[in-house]
Amino acid sequence: MTPPPPSASAAPSGVESAIPPLLEIENLRVAIHARGARTPVLRGVGLRLEAGRILGLVGESGGGKTMVGKAILGVLPDSARIEAGAIRFEGRDLFCLPPRERRALLGGSIATILQNPMTALNPAYRIGDQVTDVLRLHAGLGRAEARQRALELLASVHIRAPERVLRLYPHELSGGMCQRVVISIAFACAPRLIIADEPTTALDVTVQHQILRLIRDLQRKTGTAVLFITHDLGVVAKVCDAVSVIHAGRILDAGPVGRIFSGDRHPYTEALLDAAPRYDRPESALRPVSPELRAQLERETTEFDRLEQAAREAARA
Amino acid sequence: MLEASGLRVALPDRGHQPVFGRAPMIEILEGVDLAVAPGQTIGLVGESGSGKSTLARALMRLVPLSAGRIVFEGRDITALDEAALRPLRARMQIVFQDSQSALNPRLAIGTALAEPFLSYGRAKSSREARRLADGLLERVGLDAGFAGRYPHQLSGGQRQRVGIARAIALDPALVIADEIVSGLDVSVQAQVLDLLRTLRAETGMALVLISHDLSVVRALCERVVIMQHGRVVEAGESAAVFASPQHPYTRALLRAIPLPEVDPGWIDNVDVEET
Numbered sequence: 001m002t003p004p005p006p007s008a009s010a011a012p013s014g015v016e017s018a019i020p021p022l023l024e025i026e027n028l029r030v031a032i033h034a035r036g037a038r039t040p041v042l043r044g045v046g047l048r049l050e051a052g053r054i055l056g057l058v059g060e061s062g063g064g065k066t067m068v069g070k071a072i073l074g075v076l077p078d079s080a081r082i083e084a085g086a087i088r089f090e091g092r093d094l095f096c097l098p099p100r101e102r103r104a105l106l107g108g109s110i111a112t113i114l115q116n117p118m119t120a121l122n123p124a125y126r127i128g129d130q131v132t133d134v135l136r137l138h139a140g141l142g143r144a145e146a147r148q149r150a151l152e153l154l155a156s157v158h159i160r161a162p163e164r165v166l167r168l169y170p171h172e173l174s175g176g177m178c179q180r181v182v183i184s185i186a187f188a189c190a191p192r193l194i195i196a197d198e199p200t201t202a203l204d205v206t207v208q209h210q211i212l213r214l215i216r217d218l219q220r221k222t223g224t225a226v227l228f229i230t231h232d233l234g235v236v237a238k239v240c241d242a243v244s245v246i247h248a249g250r251i252l253d254a255g256p257v258g259r260i261f262s263g264d265r266h267p268y269t270e271a272l273l274d275a276a277p278r279y280d281r282p283e284s285a286l287r288p289v290s291p292e293l294r295a296q297l298e299r300e301t302t303e304f305d306r307l308e309q310a311a312r313e314a315a316r317a
Numbered sequence: 318m319l320e321a322s323g324l325r326v327a328l329p330d331r332g333h334q335p336v337f338g339r340a341p342m343i344e345i346l347e348g349v350d351l352a353v354a355p356g357q358t359i360g361l362v363g364e365s366g367s368g369k370s371t372l373a374r375a376l377m378r379l380v381p382l383s384a385g386r387i388v389f390e391g392r393d394i395t396a397l398d399e400a401a402l403r404p405l406r407a408r409m410q411i412v413f414q415d416s417q418s419a420l421n422p423r424l425a426i427g428t429a430l431a432e433p434f435l436s437y438g439r440a441k442s443s444r445e446a447r448r449l450a451d452g453l454l455e456r457v458g459l460d461a462g463f464a465g466r467y468p469h470q471l472s473g474g475q476r477q478r479v480g481i482a483r484a485i486a487l488d489p490a491l492v493i494a495d496e497i498v499s500g501l502d503v504s505v506q507a508q509v510l511d512l513l514r515t516l517r518a519e520t521g522m523a524l525v526l527i528s529h530d531l532s533v534v535r536a537l538c539e540r541v542v543i544m545q546h547g548r549v550v551e552a553g554e555s556a557a558v559f560a561s562p563q564h565p566y567t568r569a570l571l572r573a574i575p576l577p578e579v580d581p582g583w584i585d586n587v588d589v590e591e592t
Binding site: 060061175204205206207208209212213216231232233234235236237238239257258261262271272273275276277278279280282286287288289 | 364365502503504505506507508510511529530531532533534535536555556559569570571572573574575576577578579580583584585587
């Protein structure tokens with residue numbers, strides 16, 4: 001039905017293991033259909049995430065990294081169509097699950113941490129209601145139990161005076177504090193997977209450090225796996241076990257951080273690293289991704305779409 | 318060229334706005350000194366709430382001062398009224414972080430860029446202003462076709478170029494750039510920083526680059542000023558400050574930056590809460 005993935009869609013070879021990974025995405029193709037036009041956004045994405053690991057998904061804006069997260073969560077925009085592929089969570093294909101079962105996974109087994117904690121929380125409800133809601137819905141706790149557990153959760157994300165914070169509204173907290181609350185909600189039901197989409201991008205560096213430490217500590221303690229979506233390769237190097245680099249909906253580079261950051265990497269990954277200034281290397285020139293590389297990637301993308309189109313027509317004939 | 322001393326700014330605390338009467342004032346700047354020499358590039362660094370954006374606005378006389386003095390090109394501008402400030406506004410310009418809201422959504426880029434030439438009498442006709450605007454686009458690396466486009470049709474990086482174009486239109490002696498590359502992809506960020514470097518060399522303008530990103534500041538600025546809680550905690554030559562930061566807060570900021578190198582101990586061993 002679908003063409004074989006082109007050579008560049010390098011799912012890392014040699015990392016296949018006998019046990020199915022916690023999360024496995026295979027050949028995921030998503031296109032946006034708007035005003036009669038079809039625009040591919042994910043072009044055969046493949047990812048594997050083992051239980052208890054942190055996988056970084058890195059790319060520029062528009063590259064499709066957030067779409068991958070949304071596809072896992074089942075919250076793609078209405079205009080998006082899943083054209084091929086599978087997302088398997090603990091061996092079960094999420095696309096084949098009845099909607100009810102799929103919804104039950106969210107917030108329970110699969111949780112999210114989003115970029116903007118202020119919008120992730122509902123401004124009209126107190127923090128306490130938002131934390132206990134999850135516990136009552138997914139863990140089936142009663143009102144008093146949920147409150148008790150909420151206090152523990154807020155304490156576990158190092159919020160001082162959790163009793164007071166439970167009574168507050170999101171706007172009464174700083175961005176860093178809100179993100180702690182979001183994290184406490186994410187970890188509330190001992191999820192096996194957390195999708196964290198740019199969870200520290202809106203925060204100051206010192207707060208970012210605290211939040212990264214918090215996510216990593218909770219992740220170690222609970223054995224949760226994290227898909228860490230970010231544009232910041234520095235953050236990836238510090239918190240992730242492995243990284244996949246996405247561009248125009250294709251995974252161009254993938255591997256353990258040790259390998260990627262020691263220099264064995266795709267030219268695009270290299271270019272992203274070269275473009276970011278480093279305070280410890282003031283003399284190095286800031287090089288944007290070169291027009292030649294952009295053109296090369298563009299050609300590969302076009303070629304991919306051409307092959308796919310040909311395969312569709314062949315299938316129709 | 319610009320010398321500010323003892324700047325104090327207090328603004329109403331919107332977090333505690335009472336139903337009746339005035340909100341209580343909170344001190345945003347608690348006595349800040351800043352000097353900018355002609356052609357100098359200074360990086361102004363601090364976390365949110367440190368007062369760096371308020372300082373930028375105070376230098377431009379966009380917020381009321383409760384104390385302090387600002388001297389710009391030899392003139393005390395602390396108490397000048399808007400009419401007297403107007404000719405000076407051409408000499409000192411600011412580029413804001415949010416390029417979307419900094420541009421009028423209903424004005425084509427060409428019109429927006431032609432406007433300063435007309436309102437400051439630098440063009441005799443709107444045709445001449447248009448021609449000058451086209452020249453500006455070229456200087457910031459956008460082709461003339463952008464003149465007919467509207468802000469929403471541009472990417473963030475392109476809009477930021479337009480913001481820069483508008484700032485340099487009247488050959489200012491000083492440009493303040495407030496977080497203009499945050500929120501841009503690294504590759505686009507590199508292009509915008511490179512553009513600033515080029516323009517600085519071409520025009521000899523002084524640049525105050527406000528950023529929370531010390532790596533960005535290190536790449537561009539010869540001097541750096543670190544702010545925390547409305548005060549300057551450290552200031553000096555970039556090379557010296559980055560080589561041996563003196564203030565604990567500066568050290569914490571530097572350690573908190575995740576460099577793209579694998580370092581499993583970074584999360585645990587780096588203590589950024591020293592301050």
